[in-house]
Amino acid sequence: MPAAPLMSTYGRLPISFSRGEGCWLYDTNGNRYFDAISGIAVCGLGHSHPAVTDAITKQAAQLTHCSNLFKIPNQESLGELLCKVSGMDNAFFCNSGAEANEAAIKLARLHGKKRGIENPAIIVMENAFHGRTLATLSASGNRKVQAGFEPLVRGFVRTPFNDTKTLEHIADSNSNVVAVFLEPVQGEGGVTPADAEYLKYVEKVCREHEWLLMLDEVQTGNGRTGSYFAFQEYGIHPDVVTTAKGLGNGFPIGACLARGSAAEAFHPGSHGSTFGGNPLACAAALAVVQTIQKQNLSNRARELGERLISQFESQLGGADYIKQIRGKGLMIGIEMKEPCPELVPLAQAQGLLINVTQDKVIRLLPPLVMSDADADYLANTLCTLIKLYAGDDRKRPR
Numbered sequence: 001m002p003a004a005p006l007m008s009t010y011g012r013l014p015i016s017f018s019r020g021e022g023c024w025l026y027d028t029n030g031n032r033y034f035d036a037i038s039g040i041a042v043c044g045l046g047h048s049h050p051a052v053t054d055a056i057t058k059q060a061a062q063l064t065h066c067s068n069l070f071k072i073p074n075q076e077s078l079g080e081l082l083c084k085v086s087g088m089d090n091a092f093f094c095n096s097g098a099e100a101n102e103a104a105i106k107l108a109r110l111h112g113k114k115r116g117i118e119n120p121a122i123i124v125m126e127n128a129f130h131g132r133t134l135a136t137l138s139a140s141g142n143r144k145v146q147a148g149f150e151p152l153v154r155g156f157v158r159t160p161f162n163d164t165k166t167l168e169h170i171a172d173s174n175s176n177v178v179a180v181f182l183e184p185v186q187g188e189g190g191v192t193p194a195d196a197e198y199l200k201y202v203e204k205v206c207r208e209h210e211w212l213l214m215l216d217e218v219q220t221g222n223g224r225t226g227s228y229f230a231f232q233e234y235g236i237h238p239d240v241v242t243t244a245k246g247l248g249n250g251f252p253i254g255a256c257l258a259r260g261s262a263a264e265a266f267h268p269g270s271h272g273s274t275f276g277g278n279p280l281a282c283a284a285a286l287a288v289v290q291t292i293q294k295q296n297l298s299n300r301a302r303e304l305g306e307r308l309i310s311q312f313e314s315q316l317g318g319a320d321y322i323k324q325i326r327g328k329g330l331m332i333g334i335e336m337k338e339p340c341p342e343l344v345p346l347a348q349a350q351g352l353l354i355n356v357t358q359d360k361v362i363r364l365l366p367p368l369v370m371s372d373a374d375a376d377y378l379a380n381t382l383c384t385l386i387k388l389y390a391g392d393d394r395k396r397p398r
């Protein structure tokens with residue numbers, strides 16, 4: 001078969017899905033798969049959630065698109081709801097995580113200019129991932145994402161994640177800094193949660209230096225880590241929060257939320273998006289946020305995460321091929337001592353969809369709507385597979 005006329009941006013598995021329902025995906029041959037990655041942290045409510053399907057179909061029949069030159073009532077309602085949920089003051093809507101982060105980067109630069117800083121710099125983390133546009137790949141701490149796209153966008157200063165000393169040194173030596181931008185749990189970087197004391201320290205330094213504290217919650221937000229936004233678990237109050245992925249449960253939408261002076265920085269003409277916050281995307285996201293709130297799915301994600309981690313610990317903990325089992329809510333990483341990319345097709349052959357990031361970290365981002373039995377099925381299927389893969393026959397099932 002000739003290759004499809006698509007640019008070669010992804011290494012794709014030879015499988016296509018025709019239908020999804022809850023935690024399950026069905027391929028074109030009728031086989032079913034347990035989706036433990038949720039389209040990479042997108043379908044938190046599971047596939048084809050009735051509330052989202054209903055909101056999309058009703059809105060599509062009424063009005064799909066209308067320019068931001070006009071008032072869009074459900075964009076205003078979504079902004080209000082997200083601000084209520086997060087304690088932020090206002091929102092800018094766009095279509096993806098990278099775009100939400102672009103908005104945050106622009107806010108930081110405006111904040112710097114207002115303070116008389118001509119060449120504003122943003123502190124970003126090693127191993128960070130913020131997207132694939134030029135500014136967001138420059139902010140990312142992964143050479144693979146940047147290679148070939150130089151010259152990179154300037155104005156980023158990199159520091160090790162969870163390291164207070166280097167941050168302190170930058171604070172003392174660089175007067176161009178205007179913001180710190182980081183993920184509360186690094187996702188692509190290996191499912192690494194920020195230490196609570198570290199985030200508190202970052203917040204303190206930001207306040208002392210009038211820097212913006214900006215959090216990328218594209219992957220962690222929308223209930224996944226045990227509260228609506230992960231920062232709420234840490235007791236900090238950022239100036240800017242970005243999100244996308246789970247916000248539309250599969251319908252493309254991103255948001256940059258801001259408070260205080262950051263919320264005042266944009267004016268008509270300084271930023272925009274043709275599609276961002278259109279009636280259809282906002283109808284989908286309103287249904288998502290309302291469902292997460294109504295069903296207290298953030299809390300459920302915390303419970304399910306604890307259940308999964310304790311099963312992984314009891315079945316795999318202490319094995320000589322496991323380096324660490326970690327995570328927050330339903331963002332879970334099982335770090336192996338050796339690279340394990342072959343686990344992805346092996347799991348797929350068993351009807352289980354997982355992801356491996358940083359070569360050695362099995363990343364799980366299952367739907368927040370799993371039942372306890374679903375979680376147990378996921379844990380047992382994956383643990384059996386990992387043991388077989390690692391040649392561990394101590395507890396191999398007969």
Ligand SMILES: Cc1ncc(COP(=O)(O)O)c(C=O)c1O
Pocket residue numbers: 040095096097098099101129130131132183187188216217218219244245
């Ligand atoms: C933390 C984080 N930020 C930004 C992005 C980019 O989002 P998008 O692919 O929607 O542009 C991602 C995507 O994986 C992400 O995990």
